[in-house]
Amino acid sequence: MSDFTMPSLGADMTAGTLLEWYVRPGDAVRRGDIVASVDTSKAEIEIEIFEDGVVGKLLVEVGTRVPVGTPLATILPAGGNGAAATPAAAPVAAAPQPTAPPAAPTPTAPREGHRARVSPLARRVAEQLGVDPTTAHGTGPGGAVTREDVERLARPTAPPAHTVSAPTPPTAEPAPADRGSAMRKAIGDLMARSKREIPHYHLETAIDMTAALAWLAERNATLAPPERAIPAALLLAASARAAAKHPQLNGFFTDGAPQPAEHVHLGVALALRGGGLVAPAIHDADRLPFDQLMAALRDLTARVRAGTMRGSEMADPTITVTSLGDRGADKVLGVIYPPQVALIGFGAIRERPWAAGGMVGARPTAIATLAADHRASDGHDGSLLLAELDRLLQSPEELA
Numbered sequence: 001m002s003d004f005t006m007p008s009l010g011a012d013m014t015a016g017t018l019l020e021w022y023v024r025p026g027d028a029v030r031r032g033d034i035v036a037s038v039d040t041s042k043a044e045i046e047i048e049i050f051e052d053g054v055v056g057k058l059l060v061e062v063g064t065r066v067p068v069g070t071p072l073a074t075i076l077p078a079g080g081n082g083a084a085a086t087p088a089a090a091p092v093a094a095a096p097q098p099t100a101p102p103a104a105p106t107p108t109a110p111r112e113g114h115r116a117r118v119s120p121l122a123r124r125v126a127e128q129l130g131v132d133p134t135t136a137h138g139t140g141p142g143g144a145v146t147r148e149d150v151e152r153l154a155r156p157t158a159p160p161a162h163t164v165s166a167p168t169p170p171t172a173e174p175a176p177a178d179r180g181s182a183m184r185k186a187i188g189d190l191m192a193r194s195k196r197e198i199p200h201y202h203l204e205t206a207i208d209m210t211a212a213l214a215w216l217a218e219r220n221a222t223l224a225p226p227e228r229a230i231p232a233a234l235l236l237a238a239s240a241r242a243a244a245k246h247p248q249l250n251g252f253f254t255d256g257a258p259q260p261a262e263h264v265h266l267g268v269a270l271a272l273r274g275g276g277l278v279a280p281a282i283h284d285a286d287r288l289p290f291d292q293l294m295a296a297l298r299d300l301t302a303r304v305r306a307g308t309m310r311g312s313e314m315a316d317p318t319i320t321v322t323s324l325g326d327r328g329a330d331k332v333l334g335v336i337y338p339p340q341v342a343l344i345g346f347g348a349i350r351e352r353p354w355a356a357g358g359m360v361g362a363r364p365t366a367i368a369t370l371a372a373d374h375r376a377s378d379g380h381d382g383s384l385l386l387a388e389l390d391r392l393l394q395s396p397e398e399l400a
Contacts, residue, residue, distance in 0.1 A: 001056060003071035007047055009040055009314040011190060011338045016040050017065040018072065020123070027055045028078065034310065036072065041186040042278055047311035052078045118145040122307070129154040146306045183276040191335050198253075198336050199374040205386045207393055208356075209349050209364045215396040229294040231349060232323055235366070237293050237399040238392040239321045239344050240264045240285035246385045248377045249370075250319045252339040258376035263287075267317025267337065268297065270304050278304060279320045279337060280313035290399045325349055325366065334371040341373035342382075344389075 006016055017039040029035060034046045035055075056074035060066055118126075118133045122145045126133035129150065136153040138145040194200075212234050220228040243250040247260040266285035271277050282288070282296045303309060320337050325348035332345030347367045354363035368389055372382045392398060 001077070002051065002053070002075050004035070004049055004073045004075050006038070006060075006066050006068050006070045006072055007311050007315060008068045009038070009045055009047075009311050010042075013040050013068060013186075015065055015067045018060050018062055019044060020062060021058060023055045023058075023073075025055050025057060029053060029055060029075070038311070041182040042276060043272065043309055044307055045309045045311055045314055049075070051075060054078060122146055122150045126150045183272075187276065190338070194335050194338050198338060200336060200371055201374050201379055201382065202333060202369060202371050203379060203382045203386055204331065204367055204369040205390060206352070206365050206367050207390050208354060209366050209393065212393045212396045213349070213364055219400075227291075229290070232326075232346075233290070233294040233297055234393065234396060234399065235323060235346050235368075236266060236268065236282070236285065236297065236321055237288075237290050238389050238396075239319075240266045240282075240288075240293075241392055241399065242385050242388040243319050243342075243344075244286035245388055246377075246381060248381055249342040249372055249385055251341060251376070252318070253341050253373055253375055254339050258341060258373075261318035263318065265316050265318045267320035267340070268300060269320060269322035270301060273305060278309065278314065279317060279322075280304065280309055281317040283312075283316075319344065321346070323347075331367045332369055334369060336371050336373055341376040342385075343371045345369040345371070 006018075009016070019037040019039050021036050023029060023033075023035045029049050030052050031050055032048050035049050037044055037046050039045075053075040054077070056076045058073050060070065060072045066072075118138075122133050122136075126136075131150060131154045133145050133150050133153075136145045136149040139149055209231070213231065216229060216231060216234060243264050243266070248258065250264055251261040252259045263284050264286040265281040265283050267279040267281050269277055269279045280300060282293065282300060285293060285296075288296065300313070317337070317340065319340055319342050320334075321344045322332055322334055323346040324332050325346055329347050330350070331347040334343035334345040336343050345368070347369075349364050349366045351362045352365045353360055354365060356363075368386060370382045370386055
């Protein structure tokens with residue numbers, strides 16, 4: 001028997017509030033199954049399990065805030081007889097119905113039902129509006145019911161006045177206004193720690209994007225609009241490949257020493273609706289063909305907007321990329337996200353004066369920056385990474 005614990009979903013997370021269980025005692029689970037949702041100071045995140053087995057006891061009640069590392073449930077070995085000994089009345093009911101576990105549930109049944117397809121934010125809004133979110137038509141990723149779907153469902157028949165004005169039961173979740181304050185505090189605390197503890201150095205280089213944009217335009221011309229890629233995907237692909245060649249800039253500084261990562265799990269800084277940001281990971285980004293990386297970026301962005309992020313995406317980025325070009329910024333001077341040791345930034349792609357072959361003309365260029373940890377690398381290493389980034393964007397066919 002083992003414990004399933006409250007995961008750390010980033011260096012700025014010390015505790016989380018359990019919002020919902022998607023499993024009950026006796027349910028079979030497999031590695032990667034989503035079993036619960038958790039509220040952090042930044043977002044509501046679905047968390048996965050990392051082993052096969054059978055759910056024993058649920059140890060934490062919905063609405064309870066507990067520190068990272070607190071056991072949430074017990075997991076029994078798959079195929080063992082321990083599940084039969086699990087009492088039906090566990091310390092915490094996993095669902096509103098206090099029924100015994102079904103005799104022979106399929107392993108993924110609790111996560112394929114409608115409950116797992118309603119985003120945590122949509123559930124909260126549905127409670128406020130007095131509607132059943134499971135009756136809404138989901139327009140989010142994989143048919144997920146989003147906040148907009150719930151609000152659309154509520155428009156034809158507004159809930160009775162007494163339903164709306166009824167006292168709200170006590171909850172451990174922060175109110176929306178409090179969430180914004182909590183998120184801003186969490187970001188500020190983490191960035192203050194970063195600037196206080198990490199000896200940053202910064203480098204920048206201007207990159208001629210002519211070849212990259214021409215290759216992208218030629219590729220997109222053969223594809224339907226939904227399959228076309230954006231320039232940001234090229235920048236992410238090049239960053240992942242460059243980081244793989246310079247492992248001292250891809251990894252963590254923990255236990256007083258740099259720890260290069262075996263894989264490039266590329267954190268992508270994304271703005272949240274209502275303010276704040278998160279940087280979930282695209283796993284093994286350096287090994288993904290360009291089409292697959294673009295698809296992963298599209299899926300990740302859609303789920304962040306729908307409020308359906310996953311714990312594994314938040315917990316293990318090895319290097320982060322941030323781009324504010326679409327917001328008009330020419331350059332980003334980044335702050336490293338601890339315990340990572342580097343952050344790559346991109347500004348807007350603009351036509352700027354460019355000298356080549358003794359001639360000066362206007363070319364589309366982007367300013368790439370690197371913030372790196374002097375405990376893990378030096379300016380020489382950082383310069384080589386930026387040079388590799390430039391080389392890849394001059395030969396974009398290598399990213400295909």
